[in-house]
Amino acid sequence: MSVAAYCIFCCRQIGTSGPATKKHLPWNDISKYNSICTDLRRFVFITYEVLSLKKLLQIDTQAIQQEKLKSYVYIRTTSLNPSEYQGITYQARKEIHKAVRKILETEAKIFRRPFNGQFSTFDGEDHECALWLLLKRTQSEDKEVRLQAVQDLANNHHWHDYQYGTVAQTCDQRTAIGLARSKDIDLRFFLPPPPLPKIKSDYSMEDELRLLLVSLPQTGLDPCVQYFTSLALHESSQTLAAQRGGLWCFGGNGLPYCETLSKIPSETVELFCLQALVQHSKVSSHCDKIEAKGGLQLLQRIYQLRKDSAKIQRNIIRIIGNMALDERLHSSIVHAGWVSVLAEVMKSPHVIQSSHAxxxxxxxxxxxxxxxxxxxxxxxxxxxRSSQPIRADVLFVHGLLGAAFKTWRQQDIDRCLDKNGSEGEEDYSQCWPKTWLASDCPALRIISVEYDTHLSDWKATCPVEAHR
Known part of the structure; x- marks a missing residue:
């Protein structure tokens, strides 16, 4: 634009100054003026953009204030607009929390207990204050107060995700176990299992299980368990197995040995290794070895990979139940992420799975x-967990070739459906003592006992039991 104006100015001078004279145009000056104009246009444009962005950029100070009330940042966030929380449900919940807080203050005055000052001056919403109050009470030295606080936590089904996450990340081991044993518990109360360490690329789950079995002592076990474990680890030849009369035999199911275990499906090998680990987990000193060798993490990995195998998962939970008999290992079991897994399995419709958990x-x-x-x-x-006092114990013992759960089923499911049609599946009971007797007599503690009866293998495949 500046070049065009300069040309017009020169033309006017030529047209009004008489005869034209040849004159050299100052092109260097024209280039200089053009550069200055370009810089000015850039400066004006940048200034305009900065002012526009300044008007659009707004910092929500309410969001900063909200983050002060939370200990963690979560992916799922909630709206900070108070107008969205003015519904009847929110108002009712808010009034309930106010009433609970007043009750706690009154209780502290009546029983002359100190009411925590930091919660009485807590700068946040009432439902946030109630959450932290309950968490504080779960760590009380008074057992009744502690148990009631866990029950109150478990009864909350209206919280937001970040509130469940707050409880999951701040509650102690005792509270997490109590929540897992609460009926209809929300699984958001539990953290997922921690990330598992990487394994060597040339190692399989089968190899890891073999290494774990090798590291365990072979003393203090049943002679047949020693025989089968050593045979699995060191003598995979079919000839040697036949000479010793060796079969894989756990729970009455036999599997002949092949030349190498690699020819057997990996899932089958894992299952028999886990059944051997079940026997090892009955010995307290061996449980220490399993934990020290990273067995809890290995079992967690296999459990996640074999979600389609109920038998493998059942044997893994059985091992965890045996290891839980030793209170020294409770912390390791919780830190390995087994509480959330067990809480989920407790909701299983299959009585065998839920009973193991x-x-x-x-x-x-x-x-x-x-x-x-x-x-x-x-x-x-x-x-x-239940506040119902136990009046009596009822013990169910199955017969020969029976089982702790299968013996007490209503009848075979296919026959039941054939007789009653589609309604039979809803009324069918996999274990009538758990379904019917517990409903009729809730004050009973009902226990089922399982033991091995291998009538079909009475002439035992294990040579050390030839005397039976």
Whole structure:
């Protein structure tokens, strides 16, 4: 634009100054003026953009204030607009929390207990204050106060994700176990299992299990367990197995040996290795070895990879239940992420899976359960924490070739459906003592016991039992 104006100015001078004279145009000056104009245009444009961005950029100070009330940052956030929380449900919940806070203050005055000052001056919403109050009470030295606080936490089903996450990250081991043993618990109360360490690329789960079995002592076990374990690890030749009469035989199911275990499906090998680990986990000193060798993390990895195998998962939870008999290992079991897994399995519709998880959690719960349940002893009722006093114990013992759960099924499911049609599946009971007896007599503690009866293998495949 400046070049065009300069040309017009020169033309006017030529047209009004008489005869034209040849004159050299100052092109250097024209280039200089053009550069200056370009810089001015850039400066004006940048200034305009800065002013526009300044108007658009706003910092929500309410968001900063909200973050002061939280200890952690979560992916799922909630709206900070108070107008969105003015519904009837929110107002009712707010009034309930106010009432609870007043009750706690009154209780502290009546019983002359100190009311925590930091919570009385807590700068936040009332429902946030109630959350932290409950967490504080779960660590009380008074057992009744502690148990009631855990129950109050478990009864909350209206919280936001970040509130459940706050409880999951701040509650102690005892509270987490209590929540897992609460009925209809929200699984958001629990952190997922921690990331597992990487394994060597040339190692498989089968190799890891073999290494774990090799590291365990071979003393203090049943002679047949020693025989099968050593045979699995060191003598995979079919000829040697035949000479010793060796079969894989756990629970009455036999599997002949091949020349190498690698020819057997990996899932089958893992299953038999886990069944050997079940026997090892019955010995307290061997449980220490399993924990020291990273067995809890290895079992967690196999559990996540074999979600489609109920037998493998059941044997893994059985091992965890045996290890939970030793209170020294409780912290390691919790830190390995097994509480969240057991809480999820407790919700399983399959009575065998849920009963194994219930036994493991009962052995972990030293706050409300005085007894310890060894391998093969399962509590069918109550499987959750309950204020109902126990009036009597009922023990169910199956017969020969029976089982702790299968013996007490209503009848074969296919026959039941053939007779009753589609309605039969809803009324069908996988274990009637747990379903019917517990409903009719809630004050009973119902226990089922399992033991091995290998009538079909009476002439035992294990040579050390030839005398039976």
């Amino acid at each position: 219930s036994r493991a959690l009962a052995n972990l719960d030293r706050d409300t359960v005085q007894e310890k349940y060894p391998d093969g002893v399962y509590v069918l009722h109550p499987q959750y």
